[in-house]
Amino acid sequence: MSDDIKDKIELIAEESITKISKSKNLTELEDLRIFYLGKKGLVTSFLKTMKNLEQSEKINIGKKLNLLKNKLINNIEEKKLHLNDALIQQKLLEEKIDITLENDHEQYGTLHPLSKTIDEISAIFANMGFYIEEGPDIETDYYNFTALNIPLEHPARQEHDTFYLQPNSEGTRKVLRTHTSPVQIRTLEKIDIDQEKEIRVIVPGRTYRSDHDATHSPMFHQCEGLVIGENIDMSHLKGTLIEFLKVYFNSNNLSVRFRPSFFPFTEPSAEVDIGYKKLSDGTLDIGQGDSWLEVLGSGMVHPKVLEGVGIDPSKYQGFAFGMGLERLTMLKYNIPDLRPFYDSDLRWLKHYGFLGINEINLHSGLNGVFS
């Protein structure tokens, strides 16, 4: 009887050790552990039958069984480590990043056309003695409307045109600025005009209105301009804007039209149009032609606005203008739809983007690029 058991133990030992060493993964290994060492496992059930044996055999066979059990536990642990290691190695191999990918021309990033427009506009106005100001996107009602002489009933104040934030505990609510004009006020508050005598500033930045179609986006960009000094008049406004538009559209004979208009913060006010004609392929030829496109709002700064920031309108005057940068960009580069501007679609960016090298910007200046 005991020899029989001993033989069986030998057999199990041999078989189990080979199986463990040959197991291919952690599940197989776990199955083997349960098969031999689990509650109802082979080795366990042998250990349970021990009580039926005689004392001398008990010791002898018990020893063998315990040895086998410990050996199996050890082998399984060792095999587990080995399999885990292999798993990690395989993962490392699979997740390896090939950093040797060829860096061809296509891989370069490009300058977004809107960034290019901001760079160009900045360089053009810098050339005319302007500097750049910025202001917050989240404005108070005072800067966005009141200080600009915009009355309570003005459409820009309506809920459906403008994004308002939740009111604070005092019941006042901030607004996502609907134009860059509030920065006129912030700039004038900051400077001492008696000391400076004259300021020339532009403000490129983000603006927000509740609009969304092929030519309007709820977030868009404007560039404000403001000149204040002694003896500034409408001819300076016209001269500056005509010069800017000619340079921007790179067209010396660009036709520009000033059309009487109304803004609460300028008086008189003018909208500025440029001439164009539609070509047979549907694209626009900017410069000449009997059609007009509005590109700017402008006017002489309203005396009330100056008084509001403590500037004496009988001593200082000035002009202001504001333009939509998406519109100027679309016109210059013949981009038909505004919506892809903010999709970050690489195909669009590659098509309309600029390499960024040798482009006009504030740092390089106009660089003789415009004729």
Ligand code: PHE
């Ligand atoms: N803020 C005006 C707008 O958004 C544009 C403007 C700016 C007009 C400055 C006149 C002077 O429509």
